[in-house]
Amino acid sequence: MRFSRAFIPTLREEPSEAEVTSHKLMLRSGMIRLHASGVYSYLPLGWRVMRKVEGIIREEMERIGAQEFLLPSLSRRDLWERTGRWEEYGENMFRLKDRRGADLALAPTHEEVFAEIASHEIRSYRDLPQIWYQIGTKFRDEARPRSGVLRGRQFIMKDSYSFDTDEEGLKRSYELHREAYLKIFKRCGLDVVTVKAHSGIMGGSESEEFMVPSPAGEDKLVLCGSCGYAANVEVAASVPAPSGGTSRPREKVHTPGMRTIEEVSGFLGRPPSKLMKSLIFMAGERPVMVLVRGDYEVNEAKLEGEIGPFRPAEPEEIERITGAPVGFVGPVGLEGVEILADETIRGQVDLATGANLEDYHWVGLEPERDFRVDRYVDVRTVREGDGCPKCGAGLRVLSAIEVGHIFQLGTKYSEALGATYLDEKGRAHPIVMGSYGIGLERIVASVIEQHADESGIVWPISIAPYEIYILPVNWSDPKTRDAAEELYGKLSDGHEVLLDDRDERAGVKFKDADLLGIPVRLTLGRGLKDGKVEVRRRKDGRTWEVPLEDAAGKVEEVLEELWNEVR
Ligand code: ATP
Numbered sequence: 001m002r003f004s005r006a007f008i009p010t011l012r013e014e015p016s017e018a019e020v021t022s023h024k025l026m027l028r029s030g031m032i033r034l035h036a037s038g039v040y041s042y043l044p045l046g047w048r049v050m051r052k053v054e055g056i057i058r059e060e061m062e063r064i065g066a067q068e069f070l071l072p073s074l075s076r077r078d079l080w081e082r083t084g085r086w087e088e089y090g091e092n093m094f095r096l097k098d099r100r101g102a103d104l105a106l107a108p109t110h111e112e113v114f115a116e117i118a119s120h121e122i123r124s125y126r127d128l129p130q131i132w133y134q135i136g137t138k139f140r141d142e143a144r145p146r147s148g149v150l151r152g153r154q155f156i157m158k159d160s161y162s163f164d165t166d167e168e169g170l171k172r173s174y175e176l177h178r179e180a181y182l183k184i185f186k187r188c189g190l191d192v193v194t195v196k197a198h199s200g201i202m203g204g205s206e207s208e209e210f211m212v213p214s215p216a217g218e219d220k221l222v223l224c225g226s227c228g229y230a231a232n233v234e235v236a237a238s239v240p241a242p243s244g245g246t247s248r249p250r251e252k253v254h255t256p257g258m259r260t261i262e263e264v265s266g267f268l269g270r271p272p273s274k275l276m277k278s279l280i281f282m283a284g285e286r287p288v289m290v291l292v293r294g295d296y297e298v299n300e301a302k303l304e305g306e307i308g309p310f311r312p313a314e315p316e317e318i319e320r321i322t323g324a325p326v327g328f329v330g331p332v333g334l335e336g337v338e339i340l341a342d343e344t345i346r347g348q349v350d351l352a353t354g355a356n357l358e359d360y361h362w363v364g365l366e367p368e369r370d371f372r373v374d375r376y377v378d379v380r381t382v383r384e385g386d387g388c389p390k391c392g393a394g395l396r397v398l399s400a401i402e403v404g405h406i407f408q409l410g411t412k413y414s415e416a417l418g419a420t421y422l423d424e425k426g427r428a429h430p431i432v433m434g435s436y437g438i439g440l441e442r443i444v445a446s447v448i449e450q451h452a453d454e455s456g457i458v459w460p461i462s463i464a465p466y467e468i469y470i471l472p473v474n475w476s477d478p479k480t481r482d483a484a485e486e487l488y489g490k491l492s493d494g495h496e497v498l499l500d501d502r503d504e505r506a507g508v509k510f511k512d513a514d515l516l517g518i519p520v521r522l523t524l525g526r527g528l529k530d531g532k533v534e535v536r537r538r539k540d541g542r543t544w545e546v547p548l549e550d551a552a553g554k555v556e557e558v559l560e561e562l563w564n565e566v567r
């Protein structure tokens with residue numbers, strides 16, 4: 001491609017609307033443009049990268065025997081009613097009515113639609129196992145679309161679904177996917193961490209996520225540097241830091257206007273770890289009190305695992321249930337409400353919490369001696385430095401981008417949608433399903449996050465929009481032009497080459513070359529009068545000065561090395 005003919009609208013200025021690196025660079029390099037909140041247009045350069053990622057994913061899916069479909073984005077309401085997800089998806093699902101008034105959804109995922117096809121078409125154990133996949137657009141009306149394409153309201157996902165006769169088969173299909181995913185990420189030049197994950201709205205038992213540590217990520221990843229334990233903070237366990245203290249009788253103290261952990265901690269002169277948070281949540285109509293040490297937060301995903309969908313109680317509800325206003329609530333003497341205590345409360349002494357009386361707190365509390373605990377649970381968010389649940393070493397907590405997620409669904413969808421098969425004896429059983437998702441935009445943006453430097457993008461060769469950038473410094477010089485044209489002709493046979501044939505200043509060309517992140521740059525500059533050109537590797541700036549006649553060979557050699565890194 002000749003740059004003078006290419007549509008690559010690069011931007012000199014930092015786009016003010018972008019915060020994270022990948023978003024800035026995708027805008028600046030002319031890969032994407034914003035259409036509406038969380039909705040982007042891909043311009044040619046961006047789409048070339050997406051297509052390469054898509055190609056890698058397709059190859060690895062075909063390699064595990066998966067077969068490609070393309071299912072509709074418009075999806076009937078009745079299907080989602082049958083699995084309960086018409087309700088459950090809430091505001092995240094785009095919904096519309098057709099001209100006859102029938103409800104449709106823009107599919108946020110396709111478990112229902114694939115399971116319905118299986119329910120009509122799969123009859124016998126002989127038809128199984130199957131792995132079906134597609135690469136297509138998903139729609140989710142995300143509460144906070146941000147970070148560019150990392151959290152879009154319309155995005156491209158490869159989703160696959162496995163259908164097996166039993167759990168053992170499911171485990172095999174799951175394992176095949178995990179390996180295929182690791183290959184996909186390796187081939188895209190992406191370092192990922194595989195973590196235990198929360199299955200959320202998909203349901204099912206086991207699930208794992210593929211995470212890219214990055215400050216741009218919205219997920220939190222808990223990692224043990226010592227034994228390799230890794231989990232999403234939504235499911236991560238830990239050994240809390242000890243909090244000490246000595247046993248003493250309880251005492252009610254006057255704490256006028258002191259409501260928050262900081263206020264009470266400052267007023268009473270005791271660290272947050274010697275306070276106890278007493279929180280009220282509503283699980284449907286049922287109030288639940290949750291106790292956690294003052295230096296920890298309650299984790300929503302973990303708590304949902306214990307009590308089902310819930311919301312924080314409103315101030316009026318709290319007052320009705322405990323008799324005290326927010327900030328002065330506690331478990332002492334509380335009746336008719338289930339009390340769950342996080343493991344951080346077990347065996348503690350000398351805790352302080354609200355006395356169910358305005359402007360008063362208890363101090364010196366001990367669980368079971370001074371208040372009832374109905375159940376001990378793990379509902380806290382792991383903190384940096386907590387002990388690893390496997391080996392005890394200090395845990396690290398990192399921000400990360402979720403690029404893929406694999407689920408062992410079991411029979412939730414097949415039961416709801418009547419997807420059954422007949423065994424050898426003619427008995428019907430629900431098909432055992434798995435589902436597996438990978439976000440194409442997330443891969444592209446994560447690669448940028450992981451490799452970019454202060455000058456711009458650094459593409460791994462496997463997904464770069466072009467492999468080679470030919471940069472004739474002075475295009476108006478006939479000698480330079482001839483040499484550039486010749487190399488362009490030669491290298492275009494077998495490679496994707498971008499020839500910067502613009503009459504631009506050298507500075508502009510060098511800046512664009514760096515910004516676009518093409519892996520190999522071939523510069524025809526001052527050295528040309530001595531018959532020399534420069535070959536440069538984008539990722540580390542390493543350069544080789546070579547005679548003009550050896551240039552193509554050197555480029556091939558550098559490319560080969562780059563390919564070896566992503567095989
Ligand atoms: P998140 O927790 O980040 O909202 P999710 O867990 O809802 O994502 P899944 O349903 O597991 O996402 O979807 C599979 C994959 O699709 C994710 O691993 C991610 O790569 C991608 N993905 C999900 N939501 C988005 C989005 N809003 N924008 C871009 N990619 C997304």
Ligand code: MG
Pocket residue numbers: 209402404405
């Ligand atoms: Mg997920």
